């Protein structure tokens with residue numbers, strides 16, 4: 207009998223992280239020219255949450271809009 211790979215869910219989490227990081231690539235604050243800082247919470251996709259921090263609210267808006275955009279709409 208095969209065991210379900212213990213890291214299967216973790217792989218999905220890693221993928222999710224990569225996709226999310228990809229979305230934020232190139233996002234910079236127009237005023238301070240800083241990238242947002244991204245943090246992931248939770249060990250599985252189901253409980254995964256993201257927190258973004260940045261230098262100012264303008265950057266937060268940009269980052270949030272980018273995160274909320276559909277996958278694979280990368281430019």
Ligand SMILES: [Zn+2]
Nearest residue numbers: 235238261262
């Ligand atoms: Zn800023």
